[in-house]
Amino acid sequence: MTPVLILGNKNYSSWSLRGWLALRKAGIEFNEHPISLFTPEGDAQLTDETPAGLVPVLVDGETTVWESLAIAEYAAEHNPALWPQDAGARAWARSMAAEMHAGFAALRHALPMNCRARGRRVELDAATRQDVERIQRLWCDCRIKHGGDGPWLFGTFSVADAMYAPVASRFTTYSIDGPATVSDYVITVLADPDVSEWYAAARDETEVIEEEEVGRI
Ligand SMILES: N[C@@H](CCC(=O)N[C@@H](CS)C(=O)NCC(=O)O)C(=O)O
Structure with a gap:
């Protein structure tokens, strides 16, 4: 199953950019699940879909990785050249x-x-x-x-x-x-x-x- 990166607005979400870029540079294919931050729907999604109420979060099958640095480490395990x-x-x-x-x-x-x-x-x-x-x-x-x-x-x-x-x-x-x-x-x-x-x-x-x-x- 293709991993999914839950992420915020690309214009504003700096932590999302960090996780996204690490995955990209590791050569990992993933789908994106955007959440519109600071909206009532976005707040509900953060509560329901992310462990800490924050993005980014990577869901890879049974594995959930939250915190941008942990996602980057996960990417580096796939591609140690990171x-x-x-x-x-x-x-x-x-x-x-x-x-x-x-x-x-x-x-x-x-x-x-x-x-x-x-x-x-x-x-x-x-x-x-x-x-x-x-x-x-x-x-x-x-x-x-x-x-x-x-x-x-x-x-x-x-x-x-x-x-x-x-x-x-x-x-x-x-x-x-x-x-x-x-x-x-x-x-x-x-x-x-x-x-x-x-x-x-x-x-x-x-x-x-x-x-x-x-x-x-
Ligand atoms: N330490 C976290 C910080 C994540 C973070 O603060 N994400 C912001 C977006 S850039 C967020 O989800 N904000 C939503 C909110 O505060 O409601 C990480 O490294 O991933």
């Missing part, structure tokens, strides 16, 4: 992925993912500025130390890229500048064919979640 081969690089990638999964609350709150939006401006508070600087430093250090010849954080695509892809999207929406290494990496993420496909689907969506629409000038 983690760097070198043990030291792999430890870095796991640390980066875990830091994203557990942290950067200020950035996630102040700068919601909004794939369709461009030219948004948000005055960054100190905590968000700190998150932005930490992520930019992480990306630069990682590219220098582990980037090798490829354009992704660890050269070839890894779970770390899946976890940070929505941040690249946010940096674009809110015109967050950084050094060339950061802007090059943002271009890599947004030019990726799978990410482009996600964006195209986000553009086709008609739902607007007003609380996520921040920074209009």
Whole structure:
């Protein structure tokens, strides 16, 4: 039976993008079961169909996997190339992925993912500025130390890229500048064919979640 990924609105659901992208890059075929977030029907579906009331959730036969990082790990079991081969690089990638999964609350709150939006401006508070600087430093250090010849954080695509892809999207929406290494990496993420496909689907969506629409000038 083909696995099913339960996911939220592509325009807004950053955690869904992470799980989706990891599955895509692992080469796993799956069907999508979208839930329209922050609607009465969507809330009922989250309650009925997801273990923690959140998306994404992967249902693969008898196996249910929730939490984006666990879905990415499940994808990496299918395709171990989703983690760097070198043990030291792999430890870095796991640390980066875990830091994203557990942290950067200020950035996630102040700068919601909004794939369709461009030219948004948000005055960054100190905590968000700190998150932005930490992520930019992480990306630069990682590219220098582990980037090798490829354009992704660890050269070839890894779970770390899946976890940070929505941040690249946010940096674009809110015109967050950084050094060339950061802007090059943002271009890599947004030019990726799978990410482009996600964006195209986000553009086709008609739902607007007003609380996520921040920074209009
Ligand atoms: N830690 C979870 C976070 C999932 C999450 O917060 N998902 C959001 C969408 S991006 C959600 O389901 N929100 C629905 C709600 O809060 O009602 C993960 O990594 O999957």
